[in-house]
Amino acid sequence: MIWNRRLLVAALAGSAADLAGLGLIASAAWLITRAAQQPELAALSVAIVAVRAFATSRGVFRYAERLSGHDVALRAQAATRERLYDSLIPAGPLSHRGADLLSRMVDDTDAVQDLLVRCLLPAIAALVTGVTAVVIAAFLLPLAAVVLAAGLAVAGVLLPAATAALARRSTSRLAPARADLAAHTADLVHGSADLAAYGATGRALDAAAAADDRLARLERGQARVNATALAAGVLVQGLTVVIVVAVAMALGAGSIATAVLALMSLVSFEPVLPLAAAGERLTGVLAAVRRLREIEATPPAVPAPADPLPRPTGPLTVVVDDLVVRHGDRPALGGVSLTLMPGKRVAVVGPSGAGKSTLLSALMRTVDAVSGSITVNGADLRRISPDDARAMMTGLTQDPYVFQTTFRDNLRLAGPEAADADLERAVREARLDTFADRAGWDVQLGEDGRTLSGGQIQRLALARALLYDPPVLLLDEPAEALDETTADALMTDLLDATRGRTTLLVTHRLRGLEAVDEVVVLEDGLVVQRGTHAELVAADGYYRELWEAENMIRR
CATH class of the missing domain: 1.20.1560.10 (ABC transporter type 1, transmembrane domain)
Incomplete structure (x- = not known):
């Protein structure tokens, strides 16, 4: 009007x-x-x-x-x-x-x-x-x-x-x-x-x-x-x-x-x-x-429910039960089950193509399951609107984008109304405060983050995720494409920053996973092992082989 x-x-x-x-x-x-x-x-x-x-x-x-x-x-x-x-x-x-x-x-x-x-x-x-x-x-x-x-x-x-x-x-x-x-x-x-x-x-x-x-x-x-x-x-x-x-x-x-x-x-x-x-x-x-x-007119990746349920509130318990997801004729997940309790940190590891990122996509409702279910506090995720699902479960995805604007504005994408104290807290937890103090909060970042190192880009993305502070924090290969020293430092800081947060970490690196509550090993879309880091290192299987290979490379 x-x-x-x-x-x-x-x-x-x-x-x-x-x-x-x-x-x-x-x-x-x-x-x-x-x-x-x-x-x-x-x-x-x-x-x-x-x-x-x-x-x-x-x-x-x-x-x-x-x-x-x-x-x-x-x-x-x-x-x-x-x-x-x-x-x-x-x-x-x-x-x-x-x-x-x-x-x-x-x-x-x-x-x-x-x-x-x-x-x-x-x-x-x-x-x-x-x-x-x-x-x-x-x-x-x-x-x-x-x-x-x-x-x-x-x-x-x-x-x-x-x-x-x-x-x-x-x-x-x-x-x-x-x-x-x-x-x-x-x-x-x-x-x-x-x-x-x-x-x-x-x-x-x-x-x-x-x-x-x-x-x-x-x-x-x-x-x-x-x-x-x-x-x-x-x-x-x-x-x-x-x-x-x-x-x-x-x-x-x-x-x-x-x-x-x-x-x-x-x-x-x-x-x-x-x-x-x-x-x-x-x-x-x-x-x-x-x-x-x-x-x-492009159809949505997943259909929105006609009568969506209200977004669950309070501490969230996420249960993945026998989840099956297909990409075309190829099964990406062949029946995965896991439980995320409030404050629990779970790491998902496995070779490339095992279905790790597909699991995160299913949780964020960007792909739909063929069978099985995901429930949040007992409510079927398919009965919740995709926007509410992503508000509850989101975080750091692969290849985070850096816009050609100031460091402060890039950070504020996750919290437009956030106070300066909240920005400083997120930057400090992501161990990016040294960069902010040296370069300044209003320094212009180049297109695609060309003025930042790979580690700084990942830390900026982590700071965004921590500033947004979703009930369930999803982290997809945060140390991907980083050198060993930078990746180790980032993983250490990430595990420190997520202590007490409900977190699902997808990674191919095992260093530092002693700090998580459970490790789930995926191969060909199936859960082949699960347990703590110590239990999996002591048992025969993919995890132990990967751990030994990683230590050999480091030596």
Whole structure:
């Protein structure tokens, strides 16, 4: 409702601005022509006041139209981007590349702004101004009004329709071409080191240049269509004015009426001529909307319950009972059972592909089980909304993302309303306080964490998890891709920080697992061993073999 009011204000203000321009030219034409006849000054006073009033009000109305119109457009753009985020969070697997998604997130959501600012509002103002100009012309000279109406119809209806038809084919290829160029550019920027190492920089540059050429050709074609439409509009404007003047002179309309008709006809095209470009832009907007709907129509990875249960409160007991999860035809979990009591820490270990990360995904409701169950305080997790499930069980996932903003803002992602004392506590528990003190809380972090070491990125992600403080903390390979010394230090600090917290730790490293309450060993989606670290080291099996191999490597 608020948007509708703001949009109405913008439409009225834009129409009023163009009408003020029309009134300014009409009254100025009358004033100049009448003054040439040297009448009494009193006969010109009303026109003089009208010229001043129209000139002043035109600027005021234009400012109001810009203010209200852009306010509505930016709000609509933000709402569209928010809906896109909301649809991406629960979405299942996407076939789109990251750069393509970014293009849709930026370029396609910008199109919503263009729909209002460049298409809808100009069309309303052009319609109001054109109708008013034709009505005034009809009072002065009916035949001139017919000529003016025909010219405005050609410039405001036929030309935009022709422009849209010509641009439709190129516009449908323009957005994918931009996404393709963005993907090649991202590959060059983020993969420059790998490309250089494998001698593939030249091929990557050639591919990016080819993508740039394709986009440039499409944009040049689009520019030619716009330029042709604008030139045709100006031609229609000139011909209409010439014919209106010729009709007025032929019918003996008089000098004042002829001058008013000529200048008013000329100015009435001012809000109409941009509609040709608006027709082309509308085609692009519709294509962008279709691309956004493709993302929004992506089915969720897991269905939300029709009548969700309220989120369980208090200390949570999580029971995984005979859980079976499949990825396609391949079983990822073949009947896993475990129990997480309040304050209990459980580590899940096993070789790559054993199903460790799948177990975390099932707990966070990003994959659905074929059979078995997960209950939280006795409530079936499938009866709880996915958002509530992730609020209860979340934490540190693989490849945490670092945004190109300050250290403080990167940390606040987990707690936008958190006090500075809470931020300091989380940073201290993650052993990142030395970095914060040395570099400062407002230091800018590079894109993807390029200014941080691997250990610092993992500690930042751990600090986020500790700041969010979910009832059940999930940690997925926190020491992955770190050197031995950094990984040992991080695991030691992590186990210290999670003492007393309900925690499920997925790891392939056994060092430090003496501190957890239970270790569960997965192989091929099955639980093959479970017990304390000491019990598993003493028993035959995968855990003991891995422990001996790890110690041998360290020696």
